[in-house]
Amino acid sequence: MSGPAGGPPGPSEPLLVVENLKAHIGTGRGTVRAVDGVSFTVDAGAALGVVGESGSGKSVMAKAMLGLLPARSGVGGSVWFEGRDLLALDRRARSAVLGRQAAMVFQDPGRSLNPVVRIERQITEGMRRHLGLSRGRARERALGLLQEVGVSDPERRLRSYPHELSGGMRQRVMIAIALSCEPRLLIADEPTTALDVTIQRQILDLLRRVQQERNMGLILISHDLAVVAGRTDRVAVMYAGRLAEVGSTREVFAAPRHRYTEALLAATPTLDSDRHARLRIIDGSLPDPVKPLAGCRFAPRCRHADDGCRLDELLLYGVGKDHMTICRHPVASAGGGTSDARAGVARG
Known part of the structure; x- marks a missing residue:
């Protein structure tokens, strides 16, 4: 899966190569070995489903890959993406990758979106930072993204605060934010939590559609096997921090x-x-x-x-x-x- 002597993957290798990933978190009871030696690959334009019971380490694995765990966590292994090991990058270099080339849709948009900032600013912030777009150009692109992810009346939604939107609308906004800088890899962590069945299906079909249209790599994390069936190319079953x-x-x-x-x-x-x-x-x-x-x-x-x-x-x-x-x-x-x-x- 990797180049000579454990180096970066070659040009024909997968988009993402995760090797022996470990995430150990210190607690008052001792060290929790939440992820304990996980390896897998994701090809460009392909979708990988990661399934398992709650507590199996799926979300911790995703956050460990992107360097989003608390400082007290110990993360080891390698995460080769676009020719670079994300775990070897310093904070500034990793920050330049996140949002621009690799993005994540989190479980609860109600907690991920800033409640006191309008939707327009939350969508355009990454584009202005990573792509150097002007305010007007970023706003124009934000309108297009909201239309792409199925948000009705996007002009009004841009002026809204998160609490003024339904749960399904907030999740669509999170997907628009994740897609705003044209990432090569998208990680969706339980993206339909707390949504009703009809909205769940709409969100999942939306993720699959934009992933295929944009030729992105997708990691879809869920405790529900039905969620990944028909929407992923490969599946990894995780149990107690390891792949089964x-x-x-x-x-x-x-x-x-x-x-x-x-x-x-x-x-x-x-x-x-x-x-x-x-x-x-x-x-x-x-x-x-x-x-x-x-x-x-x-x-x-x-x-x-x-x-x-x-x-x-x-x-x-x-x-x-x-x-x-x-x-x-x-x-x-x-x-x-x-x-x-x-x-x-x-x-x-």
């Missing part, structure tokens, strides 16, 4: 190989589900991030786990074309076979 499974969205949904992915899909209702049947639940809870478990961190909740699952340090290994997992006892493939999971055990 990565592959094409179609293959992972059709033939999950990690027992955690299988359980998540079984707990998700479908159009074919019996309306009167109880949804399957995943017994137990996420492990204590202050005291991380060895081996597969899903083992205490998995009826297939053995001593090797609990003790061996497991690595991702291939179970199909563009499909990897860490599971020692993977779900049988459509053909009925399973790969040798022991090939994914780390050796000292």
Whole structure:
């Protein structure tokens, strides 16, 4: 995934290469290992979905990549983007990248937008700083962005304060801000939280459309598997700070190989589900991030786990074309076979 001796990716490499990313946060109870050795890639013009239960480390991972965690956090690994390791940049150099080449849509627009600043200034600020646009040119572009993301009466919305807009409108404004400087990479962290189902679909379809039209890389983070289905090219399943499974969205949904992915899909209702049947639940809870478990961190909740699952340090290994997992006892493939999971055990 990287160049010689761990250097930057070559010209034909993915837009984003994340290698062994770690984010450890100090607390009164001890150090929380929120992200603990995550690696993945995102191609230009492609969308990656990151899914998992709340508390699995998805949001912390995104913020760690962009250097947005609190100062007390310890972040390691590398995040190669546009030929530069974002984690190696100083604050000023990283600030020049954020908003201009890489942007993020946060979970709660009500908390992300400044409540005492009009929408116009919040959209145009980045364009004037990064693109050097005049006030008039930036305002003209802001109107076009609001129209592009489906905001009605954009002239009036520019003069509005955030509290005067609905939740769906505020989220569209956040997307307009993220798109304002033509970024190459967009990270959307739970972008439909607290929105009703109809607005959720509109926002998700909007993100996918602008991502494809602008040939951006997109990372769509969600705890809901239905959100990423049909809107991403690849999916990474995250559990307790680590990746459990990565592959094409179609293959992972059709033939999950990690027992955690299988359980998540079984707990998700479908159009074919019996309306009167109880949804399957995943017994137990996420492990204590202050005291991380060895081996597969899903083992205490998995009826297939053995001593090797609990003790061996497991690595991702291939179970199909563009499909990897860490599971020692993977779900049988459509053909009925399973790969040798022991090939994914780390050796000292």
